[in-house]
Amino acid sequence: MAPSSTPVSLPALPDGFLPALKRIVGDRGLLTKAEGILPHVTEQRGRFVGATACVVKPGTTGEVAQVIKLCQDHDIAIVPQGGNTGLVSAGIAFAEDRAIILNLSRMNKVRNLDPLNNTMTVEAGCILQNIQEAAAKADRFFPLSLGSEGSCQIGGNIASNAGGINVIRYGNTRALVLGLEVVTADGEIWDGLRSLRKDNTGYDLKQLFIGSEGTLGVITAAVLKLFPAMKERSTAFIGLRQLDDAPPLLGLAQSLIGEALNSFELIPRIALDFALKHGQDITDPLGQPYDWYILLEASAGTPQANLPLLFESFLEQALEAGLIHDAALAQNTAQADSFWRLRENITLCQKAEGGSIKHDIAVPLSAIPAFISKANAAVESYLPGIRPYPFGHIGDGNIHYNLSQPPGMDINDYLAHWDRLNRIVHDIVVDMGGSISAEHGIGRVKLEENLHYKSPLEIRMMQQIKQSLDPKNLMNPGKLLPVSPRS
Ligand SMILES: Cc1cc2nc3c(=O)[nH]c(=O)nc-3n(C[C@H](O)[C@H](O)[C@H](O)COP(=O)(O)OP(=O)(O)OC[C@H]3O[C@@H](n4cnc5c(N)ncnc54)[C@H](O)[C@@H]3O)c2cc1C
Structure with a gap:
């Protein structure tokens, strides 16, 4: 059952807890007033409103460790929070959790960028889009890309093992992380910030924290993999003959365009209709209506790959094989962006219906x-x-x-x-x-x-993993696994 919507309330905290928190993070790192707390307990889609007595925003890994130790001493649960763009109510606290929210947004520095090693070390509160931009400035590419990239944080992306539009080529977030720094549920700092592509020295502990939804510890920093900057991109909006043709079309694209293929997104006619009706600046890229569309994109680090030629040959063969009715090949960046605008409006425009x-x-x-x-x-x-x-x-x-x-x-x-x-x-x-x-x-x-x-x-x-890393069940209780009694 989904959580019910409850008004903001302020579960009582033990005497001395809030002043002790303030001594750790200072005035600017602590929110206790309802109006400041509300956005942090309101779920992205507005379906659920949780409750907490305070939101704490540490500025350093050391402060995160001190906050967690304090919570351990007082048996207070902790909900780690990034940009609060998650869609499963994992990053907000509910009244029955008796939890504080630990928001990472003040930890937003790029600690290091090593273009020769193709890695970047960032703090957990960095906004995803800022990371993409920092990589681009160094003539590198960080491929994680989602509709929420202007506000989600890399710590939240890692804790939720986010996917997005480039997974075919680069994998989920899990495939993009080389090392992590984590504050454990005991308040100890694990420095696993290795920037190595090979390291067979035992269990790969970072994998436990990736996708753990804040239930095992607080991610404070990460080493991310970078790739050569993309110099060329080709984007097509394709009218499918029928839905059954989507898998063979992907197979054909993979064999002709190869690993340059980044994205292969399905759009049904109903979504295009809703976008045309409710969206702004949306046009139908094809002259005729079709039941199903594919938005396909490929990119390359060197112009020699000659993507436009590969693309044209792919579309010709797809037409000859009878897999597609028609296709619009973006002639410039603005046109490619307009195809993606349509894709990004799908959820928003559905809401209007x-x-x-x-x-x-x-x-x-x-x-x-x-x-x-x-x-x-x-x-x-x-x-x-x-x-x-x-x-x-x-x-x-x-x-x-x-x-x-x-x-x-x-x-x-x-x-x-x-x-x-x-x-x-x-x-x-x-x-x-x-x-x-x-x-x-x-x-x-x-x-x-x-x-x-x-x-x-x-x-x-x-549950056994959770019990061994968080025996008091203080890290994001009731998310991912059912609540077990606190010991
Ligand atoms: C418009 C839109 C489009 C989206 N598109 C996609 C998409 O294509 N693919 C996709 O996978 N998701 C998508 N999402 C969902 C969401 O954006 C992602 O799950 C994102 O990774 C969450 O990041 P966040 O910083 O907002 O995390 P939050 O929502 O704040 O938290 C998510 C989870 O991570 C935990 N957490 C956060 N920070 C830390 C930390 N530092 N240490 C430990 N745990 C932490 C929280 O406790 C919670 O369990 C979309 C959401 C929106 C609104």
Whole structure:
């Protein structure tokens, strides 16, 4: 069950706790007034409002360690928070957690950039877009890219193992991290800031913290992998002949464009219609309407790769093979940006059509057309008039399977079907060997669904890891794993 929406309240803290916090972080590092706290306990989509007595913003790793030790001494739980753009209520505190929020935004320095080693050491509170820009200034490229990149932080990206639009080529965040600095649940500082591509000296501990949703420790800094700056990019907006042709089209693109292929995103006609109706500065890149579109992009570090030629040859062969109806090849950066604007408006414009029940699923790429057709049939039979709205990173087998409400239905009546529709869709996903959370994580919102589908052994092994690294269960309790009594 999803957490219910509760008003901001201020759970009591032990005497002397707040003054001790203030001595560590100073006045500017502590928020205790409701208006300052509210944005930190309000979930991104505004669905849930949590509660906490304070938000603490340490400025250094040493301060993070002192805050955690203080919390250990007083048995106060900690919710680490980055940009609060997460979509599963993992980065906000709820009243029953009796937790403070530890926000990393003041730790926003680039500590080092080594262009010869192609690495960059950054503090956890750096905004993703600032990291991309710092890499570009050094003629390098940091490939993690998501719709929230103007406000999410690298610590949050790492803790949620974010995906985004370049995963086909560069992998998830996990593949982009070489080293971490972490403050453990005991308040000790682990300096794992290695900038090595080879290091077989035991368990790869950083992997435990990547994707752990703040439940094992606080990430304070990271060494990131950089790549040569991209000098050329080619972008196409393609009208598919039918959805079944998407996997073979990706296969053809991979064989002809090779590893220069970055992005392969699915857009249904309904999303283009909503974007044209509700978005600003959106145009249909193709003259005729088609049921399904692919937004495809490739980039190269050297002009010699001759991307435009490769692209043209790929599109010709796709047309000859009867996989596509039509395609628009961006003629300049502005046109490429306009294709991406359309993609980025998909969620926003869906909101204008009323309630949306969401899924962030993955199935093997080859099974995507079958998944969409089975899921559409199941949800339409459960609630006639419902409008399936599947889009996203299809090249990774990841679909944001959103469901728009039937026109005219009361939004609250519609949203009351959330859990039932989740179960209908997730049953199909799991039957096909898929995942109920491809990139957004589990947090609080998908906790029960995850317990329902994951094997008891897998949950038990995760609990054992949690117990050994956070025996008092103070790190983000109730997220990812069910709350166990605090010892
Ligand atoms: C418009 C939009 C588009 C998005 N697109 C994508 C997408 O394409 N792919 C994708 O994967 N996600 C996407 N997201 C979801 C979200 O942006 C990502 O999950 C992002 O990585 C969260 O970063 P954040 O800094 O906002 O973290 P938060 O939301 O603040 O926190 C997320 C989790 O990380 C933990 N955490 C945060 N900082 C730390 C730290 N320093 N140490 C330990 N734990 C920490 C929190 O406790 C929480 O569990 C999107 C969100 C929006 C609003």
